Amino acid sequence: MLKQPHYQSQSNQAIAKSAIHFDYETLAQIYNKTRTDYIVPMPMNAKGLIQYVAHYDIDLEASIVVMDSENKPLGLGMLGRRDHRAWITRLGLVPQGRGKGLGNLMMDTLFQNARERGDTESQLEVIKDNDPAHHLFIKYGFTPTRELLIIRRPINPNFTYQPDEDVQFTKLDTDTIERYLHQQRADTPSWIEETPSIINAGNLEGYQMNDDSGVSAWIIFQNNPFKISHIVMGHSHDKKFLSGRIMKSLLSYIHQLYPMKDTIVENVPPNDPSWVSYQDLSYIETFRRIEMVCTL
């Protein structure tokens, strides 16, 4: 635990204050104000923000709110932290706070907070075509690593799936779900799809598929009242990539179980073999992010 409860820095009469001093309702309001004219509006309420902080290991002490000289909030930047890696997220300025160099204040402060806590690498995702943010991150040494798709599948009450006769599906228990997620995964997940994020998210459900040819594969997902998310698929015994046919069977099985649930899968690389299978199951691309990393 650091002795200083929060970091403060001054620039153009604005200060960066630790987000730990704000309640979730206020933080959600500030966040929504930073997104009023955003490319992809993603508003959030206090409940959603509480979950976001818990699921993605956000360190509120290291996260910041930028305030003007009259104590009005101008921006928000959050820092997730795992294994000496820092994830910059929810970064944004309200419209009247832009063009004043406050993006630099936010990045400087977040970098300093991460370094003070022993982080050696930083990563983030920026929505594709958000050029001002992209340029800011390039300036701070971030380099793009890959594009990531955010895909959705609408409710489809008419969807049916009949597995081949030699295919059996069995429900996974909680221990097996955690064991499979902790295996070395065949995919290379982004921060929000990493195993800690998925375990933190909870409400996990999983199924194993076996057939007479020796295929043993699994699918694990977060099952919310209206929505399925955080889908992960893998082989039961190794980290081989699954064939398109197997992935399609796994996905078909859960959509047949829950035809009335909307599905969102975040951060699928467009060259990932699963994207073809998702498309076969009527998933559509909603927008793209660019993943970026830098050494601290």
Place this chain on the structure above:
Amino acid sequence: MSKILVIDDHFPNARLAEKLLVKAGHEVIIAYDGETGLEMFMSEKPDLLLVDMGLPDMDGQTVVGLLRHSYKIMNIPIVAYTAWPQEIAEEMVESYGCNGVILKPIDIHTFASEVNAYLLIAQASV
């Protein structure tokens, strides 16, 4: 006069839509999140739903999906009202079962007539 339910968490946008639609002779009710919007839809029985796709609890797509598929609401026009890029918005609207889309920022000169057009199409198809 028609009753129009606006579901939009952004207060200025919702009030602007209300002002323009009231001026055009409609009754407007507003919900600022998806759950309240669903409750108001069931209790108020609006003639048209205008729904923002980005809501703070369940998003607009989920609201539309629930209305169309879980509650079998097929005869009331649902118009998405969104800042998503046009191409994405149109694909989402088709996939989720909306009758159409009005892109934000709304054009104050044409907004009411666009909404009226969706109402007329719905009335003509009854």
